[in-house]
Amino acid sequence: MGDTSAASSARQEGHPTAPSHRAVLEGIGLTPDATASAMTAPSRTAISLTVNGVNHRVDVEDRWTLVQLLRDHLELTGTKIGCDRSECEACTVLMDGKPVYACCQLAVWADGADVQTVEGLAHDGRLSPLQQAFIDHNAPQCGFCTPGQLMTATALLNTVPRPDAAQVKHALVGVLCRCSNYNAIVEAVVAAGAQQGGAA
Amino acid sequence: MSEAVQPLTTIGHVTPRVDAMARVTGQAKYTNDLKLPGMLYARVLRSPHPHARIRHIDTREASRLPGVRAVITHENAQVVWGAGAVAGGRQYSDAIKATTLQRRYIFNNPVRCVGDAVAAVAATDRHIAEQALALIKVEYEVLPFVLEPEAALAADAPRIWPEGNLCPDVHNNFAPMVSDLGDIAAGFAAADQVFEQRYDTGFVHNAQLEPRCALAHWQGETLTLYTPSQGIANCRHDMARDLGLDDQHVRVVCHYMGGGFGNKNQNQDADLIAATLARHTNAPVMLEYTRRDDWLGMHGRWPTVQQYKVGVTNDGTVTAIQLIGYSGMGPYRKNAGGIGGLELYACPNRYRSLSSVYTNRTTSGNFRAPSEPHGVYGIESIMDDIAYTLGMDPVEFTVKNMLRPTAEQPFTNYSLDACIQMGVEQFDWQARRKVIPGSDAGPIKRGAGFSFMMFRAALGRSSAIVHVDARQRYTLFVGVTDVGPGAKTTMGMIAAEALGVPLSQVDVVSGDTDRCPYSVGESGSRTTIMTGMAVVEAVKDLKQQIAARGMPTGNDVFVASATPSPTTDGKMRQCFGAHFVEVEVDTRLGTTRITTYVAIHESGRIINPQTARDQIRGAVLQGIGQALHEDLLYDPASGQPLTTGYYRARHMTHLDVPTIDVRFLEVDDGYGPFGAKTIGESGIILAPAAVANAIFNATGKRMTSLPITRDKILGAMG
Numbered sequence: 001m002g003d004t005s006a007a008s009s010a011r012q013e014g015h016p017t018a019p020s021h022r023a024v025l026e027g028i029g030l031t032p033d034a035t036a037s038a039m040t041a042p043s044r045t046a047i048s049l050t051v052n053g054v055n056h057r058v059d060v061e062d063r064w065t066l067v068q069l070l071r072d073h074l075e076l077t078g079t080k081i082g083c084d085r086s087e088c089e090a091c092t093v094l095m096d097g098k099p100v101y102a103c104c105q106l107a108v109w110a111d112g113a114d115v116q117t118v119e120g121l122a123h124d125g126r127l128s129p130l131q132q133a134f135i136d137h138n139a140p141q142c143g144f145c146t147p148g149q150l151m152t153a154t155a156l157l158n159t160v161p162r163p164d165a166a167q168v169k170h171a172l173v174g175v176l177c178r179c180s181n182y183n184a185i186v187e188a189v190v191a192a193g194a195q196q197g198g199a200a
Numbered sequence: 201m202s203e204a205v206q207p208l209t210t211i212g213h214v215t216p217r218v219d220a221m222a223r224v225t226g227q228a229k230y231t232n233d234l235k236l237p238g239m240l241y242a243r244v245l246r247s248p249h250p251h252a253r254i255r256h257i258d259t260r261e262a263s264r265l266p267g268v269r270a271v272i273t274h275e276n277a278q279v280v281w282g283a284g285a286v287a288g289g290r291q292y293s294d295a296i297k298a299t300t301l302q303r304r305y306i307f308n309n310p311v312r313c314v315g316d317a318v319a320a321v322a323a324t325d326r327h328i329a330e331q332a333l334a335l336i337k338v339e340y341e342v343l344p345f346v347l348e349p350e351a352a353l354a355a356d357a358p359r360i361w362p363e364g365n366l367c368p369d370v371h372n373n374f375a376p377m378v379s380d381l382g383d384i385a386a387g388f389a390a391a392d393q394v395f396e397q398r399y400d401t402g403f404v405h406n407a408q409l410e411p412r413c414a415l416a417h418w419q420g421e422t423l424t425l426y427t428p429s430q431g432i433a434n435c436r437h438d439m440a441r442d443l444g445l446d447d448q449h450v451r452v453v454c455h456y457m458g459g460g461f462g463n464k465n466q467n468q469d470a471d472l473i474a475a476t477l478a479r480h481t482n483a484p485v486m487l488e489y490t491r492r493d494d495w496l497g498m499h500g501r502w503p504t505v506q507q508y509k510v511g512v513t514n515d516g517t518v519t520a521i522q523l524i525g526y527s528g529m530g531p532y533r534k535n536a537g538g539i540g541g542l543e544l545y546a547c548p549n550r551y552r553s554l555s556s557v558y559t560n561r562t563t564s565g566n567f568r569a570p571s572e573p574h575g576v577y578g579i580e581s582i583m584d585d586i587a588y589t590l591g592m593d594p595v596e597f598t599v600k601n602m603l604r605p606t607a608e609q610p611f612t613n614y615s616l617d618a619c620i621q622m623g624v625e626q627f628d629w630q631a632r633r634k635v636i637p638g639s640d641a642g643p644i645k646r647g648a649g650f651s652f653m654m655f656r657a658a659l660g661r662s663s664a665i666v667h668v669d670a671r672q673r674y675t676l677f678v679g680v681t682d683v684g685p686g687a688k689t690t691m692g693m694i695a696a697e698a699l700g701v702p703l704s705q706v707d708v709v710s711g712d713t714d715r716c717p718y719s720v721g722e723s724g725s726r727t728t729i730m731t732g733m734a735v736v737e738a739v740k741d742l743k744q745q746i747a748a749r750g751m752p753t754g755n756d757v758f759v760a761s762a763t764p765s766p767t768t769d770g771k772m773r774q775c776f777g778a779h780f781v782e783v784e785v786d787t788r789l790g791t792t793r794i795t796t797y798v799a800i801h802e803s804g805r806i807i808n809p810q811t812a813r814d815q816i817r818g819a820v821l822q823g824i825g826q827a828l829h830e831d832l833l834y835d836p837a838s839g840q841p842l843t844t845g846y847y848r849a850r851h852m853t854h855l856d857v858p859t860i861d862v863r864f865l866e867v868d869d870g871y872g873p874f875g876a877k878t879i880g881e882s883g884i885i886l887a888p889a890a891v892a893n894a895i896f897n898a899t900g901k902r903m904t905s906l907p908i909t910r911d912k913i914l915g916a917m918g
Contacts, residue, residue, distance in 0.1 A: 077233035078226015083491040118226035142684030143223035144409040144458025180821035
């Protein structure tokens, strides 16, 4: 999709990995004066990144968000868009090990990054202990927030291997679940940690 | 009424969801995850004004933008949104659609609320579609607006419809809906004391994590619609009716969806707009609602004003209940606008006048138990007040006055006493309740609240097909979608139990009107009991075939189907519940913290204990959110909505959430699939009332307005 012929027209202007917010907003037509820029082809930047251990070189439009890149262009639709404005954290992925909102990261900022999504949690068909705990404790209801809960909890378990319920709640505070299955999600993360810690 | 249920093999045992693996690995495909060759992306332009006439729309520049394939407006796309326009909330009736005076189109002129759809664009790229929206020039004549239902009924109020702002009934009569049981005047005459109080409740959004979206694809005269739907058969029928097609020319598909809580009942405007754009462009069209689109396109729970008058004798017997209610429906009517709760009481003299009123807020739709939580909050608040004024324990007052089976109206079973008793003991009600409300010394005060409910569990028509092949694999076809409660798993468990085989031998095919028979739809807490009964009946047929012919061999497949319409033999069938909550109110800050929450439910036999528990826990937490936080606020000066998002509406997070202690009292009343009753909606019904009563018990101040936000508590404390 998109217009690949104008791929590099604006690449030399400024820092390719950090366009201004103003430029981004104008690019997606959210400001009243978007009219002027509407007729011009979007600028593109070539980036390389690792997603779930696989290297990708992608010519991204500068206005693409990371979640768009993952979902629309790398066919990784496990990451969900609940609000597209950093309110719900359903889109959380790990970037160099840290949880980020993929809806509020530009794809160009992921140049050189190591990204992990929900599709990267299982290895050789074996679920991570956290994924198994989510199944055992019925942590997903509708499942739409589940990838965000899983990725945020994965980051927590990487740094705090055996969190208690209070630590889980603090770490996951921003990841909303409107099914309000919060009790089960916390139980699952605590159980996964206990199991992980016990095995270590 | 605590006879133990007979243990079963599959049912009643904690069972992981059959699709759990897909849900935790990111493999589950939701509507917006789908992609078809040549698919276009669509966006909707919405009114910035609460009420305005569109003088002129200029779409020329938007249409010329490279990549734009279609721009539609009220001028070139006049599709009636039948599920939304029908008077009286009778969404399914073709006859009513034909006669209704006040039609909602997918694009309306005049626009009647901020967020009313004005135009839609389909383009090769979502960014181009968004750019095109900015190029559409709309000339509005701004009209006066009205936001509050009582103000909208004033003689000089701005008219949202030519006939005025009172919603008509199904026969186009413009009068309040009145229910007049017994003799209300005699009831008040018999009272020793009469209590009056006014309550109001907020405008609460379903706020499901997945925004509404739709992918429409025409092949010849047949429309395939991929959409998150709480009822694919109902959606198909609504789409066919609104687009002038036969049902057989519409296919609705939904394999995974990200919640709904009533927001995805029937067909949605997103479905019709996507289908119209796909028709105009001859290409598949994916319409994605933004979070703000979803917030403003439809808002589940209507705001209400409730004026109660209740008569009691000095021994605490209720003799008369009167409610004059107003529900703000927004400018279009998608639901009746009910205010439930009076029917919980045995008092024979009950009068209710309910005015559903058009306003220039956004449309009210359906939200989990559409009529109940706000109404139960109102009536349980005044009843709580009366109990304390009479020096009675609210539990004792309830047990004296709640509806019970009579010779004229028997129940299939009745568990309210047992639920209440179990809760009193589990929660330690006598120790936690303050006999004198607000008696804690110091600024941080604790108190306990109670509420109770019964909710319909009646049976009705639905269908199922089951077949078995020579591998001894059973395949169940049910037209259900899994909104989140786990319907696929529940249906599979009922089939496995009825067949006498392990669940692993049963495949469940669902979510596709071309492959599955009619199902009642995931609204009204009906799927488990109604489609579940159809599964039981279809299995019965299949087992008879197997008994007569042996198991199939070779290429043979035995097929059985059933469309039962079971009744409850004239008996009332209800699920029951009692909630007990303790709160801690910081009277300096106005904050409320839930310290203990006990939810006792009788929902018949429990199919899957884990998913059933989490239905109640989730519903209770949504109810707490309604009690304490959530409201779509409007600026009275501009008519602009202010809290159009999770943060602004203060939705609860991990840190706000207490642990909810759920207990089921299991009973098999001999009806429904293995005795199962309704669960999904029941848990939210009692929560706002229980929390509000606990805040009264803690502070001694009666909070008469939901949500009970900090400013209201600080105002009450003086």
